[in-house]
Amino acid sequence: MSALILEYALSYAQIAMVAALCLACLRMIRGPRAQDRVLALDTMYINAMLLFLLIGMGNGNVFFFEGALVIAVLGFVTTVCAAKFLMRGEVIE
Amino acid sequence: MTHLHQLPPVAAVLIAIFVVLGSSLALLGSLGLVRLKSFYQRLHAPTLAYSYGTLLIILGSMAMFSLIEERPVVHEIIIGVFMMITTPITLLMLGRASLRRDRDAKLGHDERVPPRTRATDAAKPPAPDQAAPR
Numbered sequence: 001m002s003a004l005i006l007e008y009a010l011s012y013a014q015i016a017m018v019a020a021l022c023l024a025c026l027r028m029i030r031g032p033r034a035q036d037r038v039l040a041l042d043t044m045y046i047n048a049m050l051l052f053l054l055i056g057m058g059n060g061n062v063f064f065f066e067g068a069l070v071i072a073v074l075g076f077v078t079t080v081c082a083a084k085f086l087m088r089g090e091v092i093e
Numbered sequence: 094m095t096h097l098h099q100l101p102p103v104a105a106v107l108i109a110i111f112v113v114l115g116s117s118l119a120l121l122g123s124l125g126l127v128r129l130k131s132f133y134q135r136l137h138a139p140t141l142a143y144s145y146g147t148l149l150i151i152l153g154s155m156a157m158f159s160l161i162e163e164r165p166v167v168h169e170i171i172i173g174v175f176m177m178i179t180t181p182i183t184l185l186m187l188g189r190a191s192l193r194r195d196r197d198a199k200l201g202h203d204e205r206v207p208p209r210t211r212a213t214d215a216a217k218p219p220a221p222d223q224a225a226p227r
Contacts, residue, residue, distance in 0.1 A: 027126050035191040080186055086187075
């Protein structure tokens with residue numbers, strides 16, 4: 001019973017996160033200016049991190065957590081560097 | 094999926110509610126990212142995924158692994174604290190970069206801001222420097 005409920009919930013959640021990834025990817029392709037694309041890339045990073053957590057919950061594997069943490073750190077660094085580049089024209093002054 | 098059978102049904106319903114709510118909020122955030130009109134409106138939409146989506150999915154994951162392994166598993170809190178620290182920095186820098194680019198390109202926002210006129214000023218034509226788009 002509990003396994004059935006959780007399987008349905010996790011399947012819905014994974015499908016919703018993949019749909020969110022596709023919508024953010026659509027904004028990244030369509031985005032009229034550069035900052036829209038950077039924001040969409042950041043959203044894609046966060047959605048992928050949540051998708052990793054959900055896959056780890058579905059498999060019962062704790063080690064997907066490390067992957068999610070690495071994705072979160074990389075997303076932060078990427079977005080800060082891109083915003084810095086958009087503001088100044090160079091990353092390191 | 095053998096590990097899911099070990100959970101009591103009440104905890105399974107609770108975890109299912111957490112996971113479904115969190116992923117639905119993340120989906121709504123990405124939908125807002127596509128549907129909203131200007132960049133400064135779009136900047137607010139994915140914060141649903143950043144705050145509530147992350148919080149609810151992390152709570153569900155913590156509850157599930159704690160009940161399966163029968164010991165408190167709290168290392169997902171690291172992701173929550175990290176997101177709580179880095180999200181304002183990221184969005185603040187992105188917003189400032191966008192403001193600076195708009196100012197450099199002499200572009201206004203996409204959203205229409207109605208001119209602020211009083212009843213006495215309405216008869217006079219606007220000054221040319223105020224009529225120029227900022």
